[in-house]
Amino acid sequence: MTVEKTEIDTLVVGAGQAGVAMSEHLTKLGISHLVLEKNRIAEAWRTGRWDSLVANGPAWHDRFPNMTFAGFGPDDFVPKEQVADYFVAYAEKFSAPIRTGVEVKSAVRNEGRPGFTVETSAGIIEARRIVAATGPFQRPVIPAIAPQDASLHQLHSAQYYNPQQLPEGAVLVVGAGSSGVQIADELQRAGKTVYLSVGPHDRPPRAYRQRDFCWWLGVLGLWDAAASQPGKEHVTIAVSGARGGHTVDFRKLAYQGVNLVGLTRAFADGKVTFQTDLADNIANGDANYLSLLDAADAYIARNGLDLPEEPEARHFLPDPDCMVNPVTELDLKEAGITTIIWATGYVADYSWLKVDAFDENNKPKHQRGVSSEAGVYFLGLPWLSRRGSTFIWGVWHDAKYIADHIATQRKYSEYGNP
Numbered sequence: 292m293t294v295e296k297t298e299i300d301t302l303v304v305g306a307g308q309a310g311v312a313m314s315e316h317l318t319k320l321g322i323s324h325l326v327l328e329k330n331r332i333a334e335a336w337r338t339g340r341w342d343s344l345v346a347n348g349p350a351w352h353d354r355f356p357n358m359t360f361a362g363f364g365p366d367d368f369v370p371k372e373q374v375a376d377y378f379v380a381y382a383e384k385f386s387a388p389i390r391t392g393v394e395v396k397s398a399v400r401n402e403g404r405p406g407f408t409v410e411t412s413a414g415i416i417e418a419r420r421i422v423a424a425t426g427p428f429q430r431p432v433i434p435a436i437a438p439q440d441a442s443l444h445q446l447h448s449a450q451y452y453n454p455q456q457l458p459e460g461a462v463l464v465v466g467a468g469s470s471g472v473q474i475a476d477e478l479q480r481a482g483k484t485v486y487l488s489v490g491p492h493d494r495p496p497r498a499y500r501q502r503d504f505c506w507w508l509g510v511l512g513l514w515d516a517a518a519s520q521p522g523k524e525h526v527t528i529a530v531s532g533a534r535g536g537h538t539v540d541f542r543k544l545a546y547q548g549v550n551l552v553g554l555t556r557a558f559a560d561g562k563v564t565f566q567t568d569l570a571d572n573i574a575n576g577d578a579n580y581l582s583l584l585d586a587a588d589a590y591i592a593r594n595g596l597d598l599p600e601e602p603e604a605r606h607f608l609p610d611p612d613c614m615v616n617p618v619t620e621l622d623l624k625e626a627g628i629t630t631i632i633w634a635t636g637y638v639a640d641y642s643w644l645k646v647d648a649f650d651e652n653n654k655p656k657h658q659r660g661v662s663s664e665a666g667v668y669f670l671g672l673p674w675l676s677r678r679g680s681t682f683i684w685g686v687w688h689d690a691k692y693i694a695d696h697i698a699t700q701r702k703y704s705e706y707g708n709p
């Protein structure tokens with residue numbers, strides 16, 4: 292193994308949007324650093340997402356402050372490959388010191404001297420500080436209820452690319468956040484019979500009174516919410532930028548031909564059972580939708596804005612049959628289901644980071660990314676500082692805060708050591 296001769300102040304692990312943002316802020320502050328990425332820059336956008344995915348927010352919003360998307364208008368929804376290209380170009384802009392194809396295997400605190408010893412696939416590196424920017428959505432989660440049935444083709448949404456990759460037959464999509472709902476829609480449009488298992492969700496309007504919901508969340512201060520509301524920790528957000536962007540409307544999906552079912556409960560004897568919560572979940576999603584319209588109307592009135600009224604946004608289609616007479620059990624063979632797609636989310640994986648910065652549930656202990664282990668930082672985590680923390684624009688601001696913290700700590704270290 293090689294030993295890095297140069298002393299690295301800060302080692303950033305991961306070169307997704309979080310790592311690139313971190314590098315920009317460290318560069319601006321003149322802090323020597325290195326970014327290690329086991330794959331390519333923004334790999335998750337290239338191979339961890341399905342082919343037709345476009346950004347869920349418009350180009351004017353889902354970007355870093357210092358660069359627009361070349362070739363796209365502000366209201367366009369940028370395809371995922373171009374989102375990845377954007378981060379590559381962004382990193383080139385300030386010659387970010389990123390080394391790709393190098394995996395960090397472990398990091399341990401040094402005994403009797405400052406810093407950390409980091410084992411990588413290319414050798415050992417010594418660093419004073421570590422920023423874990425390895426992503427909020429690292430390890431796909433498939434719940435334990437998944438059936439042990441070799442005749443079924445099962446995959447996580449992270450492994451779904453397009454309808455052609457699936458075998459003949461109907462598909463059960465479990466989870467109706469932004470991924471599940473978009474995948475179900477795409478499969479139904481491709482001619483598949485689709486069952487979509489809908490749990491608790493929020494579904495903001497794509498746009499209301501000529502403003503995208505990203506704008507509304509911004510002016511209403513909702514992106515800045517510091518913590519998830521109690522009871523809403525597991526509520527996903529169903530939004531879509533597909534086909535120019537549209538509001539996710541479960542009733543519309545049902546009339547289009549997607550079979551909606553409640554939360555998936557269990558698999559046994561070739562059957563799947565669902566909870567009887569479909570109508571409640573949709574009603575709660577409607578309430579969330581309407582509350583945003585109300586808040587938007589109040590904001591417009593309070594500020595005297597000249598934005599046209601949109602009363603039709605409050606009209607819902609009649610409840611489809613699958614809501615009125617919910618299916619609670621399906622025989623998988625009779626329904627022709629050959630594939631299950633688990634759009635059930637991800638967890639982070641910090642098994643390489645062997646430091647005292649985790650609680651008893653293995654969750655990072657931190658305040659705005661500054662961990663309980665001096666010199667270790669987390670970036671990109673959900674709710675790191677606010678609701679926007681996992682989003683492209685949000686991570687940039689969190690990275691700035693962490694870079695400032697590092698600069699302050701360096702001043703303390705330099706005191707008395709000119």
Ligand SMILES: Cc1cc2nc3c(=O)[nH]c(=O)nc-3n(C[C@H](O)[C@H](O)[C@H](O)COP(=O)(O)OP(=O)(O)OC[C@H]3O[C@@H](n4cnc5c(N)ncnc54)[C@H](O)[C@@H]3O)c2cc1C
Binds near residue numbers: 309310333347396682
């Ligand atoms: C389906 C989907 C759609 C999304 N759409 C949007 C959107 O439209 N707009 C938006 O703002 N956000 C969106 N997000 C959220 C977020 O922007 C992305 O998840 C984004 O990829 C997170 O960036 P990150 O840099 O924090 O993590 P990642 O992009 O996951 O980057 C982490 C990097 O770390 C590397 N890595 C991991 N472990 C190691 C190691 N041990 N050594 C070296 N390298 C390592 C990985 O290879 C990876 O490249 C979406 C998320 C998903 C899942």
